[in-house]
Amino acid sequence: MEQETRLTESQPVPHDHAATPGTLRPGxxxxxxxxxxxxxxxxxxxxxxxxxxxxxxxxxxxxVGKTTVYRRWGSPVGLVTDLLHDMAEQSLPAADTGGLTGDLRANAELVRDTLTDPRMGAVFRAVIAAAACDEECARALAAFYRTRLAEWAPVVTRAAARGEIPEGTDPVELLRAVSAPLYYRFTITHEELTGAVTERAVTAALAAARDGAFLRE
Known part of the structure; x- marks a missing residue:
């Protein structure tokens, strides 16, 4: 029996919900x-x-009582999966600077600030490592990034409407091109993520977008 001095849930979580962490938004x-x-x-x-x-x-x-943690999350993978759902829900909204260059720069700077933060950088490194060896973690991480990309996609749509880039530019592919060089340095080469690196990623992605490199097929 769980100790009364610990936090306990007011009602048990149904088994089918416990098997899919992060699907509830309890109060x-x-x-x-x-x-x-x-x-x-x-x-x-x-x-x-x-x-x-x-x-x-x-x-x-x-x-929290151990019984509650095991019943609701089931495993360390369940904990990481739910944490990723929560991080996606809590992330800052996309920028709207009035121009695509400023918006993409804000996106790149947000990624750099997150990865270079001593705490959050370590968290992302751990989550990426978990995703590399566990399929459930990989799906949760992919869902996290789908949510973030969908949040930022309107900056590309607005830019196309303003004539800054060709109509039909794929927002997800353009946003990936901005952040990919940063994640490469973070996860593969462990190089410093400087402001110059961020600016270069934005400049290169913009140039490719203007040349039609990210047009939907």
Whole structure:
């Protein structure tokens, strides 16, 4: 039985929901439990990475009964999956600077600021490592980026309407071209992500877009 001094959910989570973390948006005590557990998960990923993620330690750190954590999230993969859903929901909205150059620069700077942040950079490194070896984590990470790309897609659509780039430019492909060089340096070569790197990525992606490189087929 869970100790009364720990956070517990007011009602049990149905088994089918527990098998798919992040599909609920609970309120009240259940929301507090989820917030505490996801914060503890993020801390653990930043400190020790995915492979050291331990359900019992997450429960203790969050002040939540172990039974609740195992019932709702099931495994470390379930924790990471739900954390990614939460991160997508909490991400900042897209910029609207009035021009595509400014919007893409804001996007690139957001990516760079996230990856170079000591805490969030470590979290993303751990999540990317988890996705490389677990299919469920990979799907969750892909869903996270689909959500973020969809949030930023209107900046490309507006730019095409203003005549800055050709009509029919694929927003997702253009946005990927901006962030891809940053993630390459972050995950593969471990090079410093400087302002110059960010600006070069924006300039190259814009030039390609104006030449029609990202037109939908």
């Amino acid at each position: 009240g005590r259940t929301a507090k439990v989820r917030r505490a557990v996801l914060d503890a998960t993020q801390d653990a990923l930043a400190d020790t990475g995915f492979h050291a993620l331990n359900m019992d330690r997450i429960a203790a750190s969050a002040g």
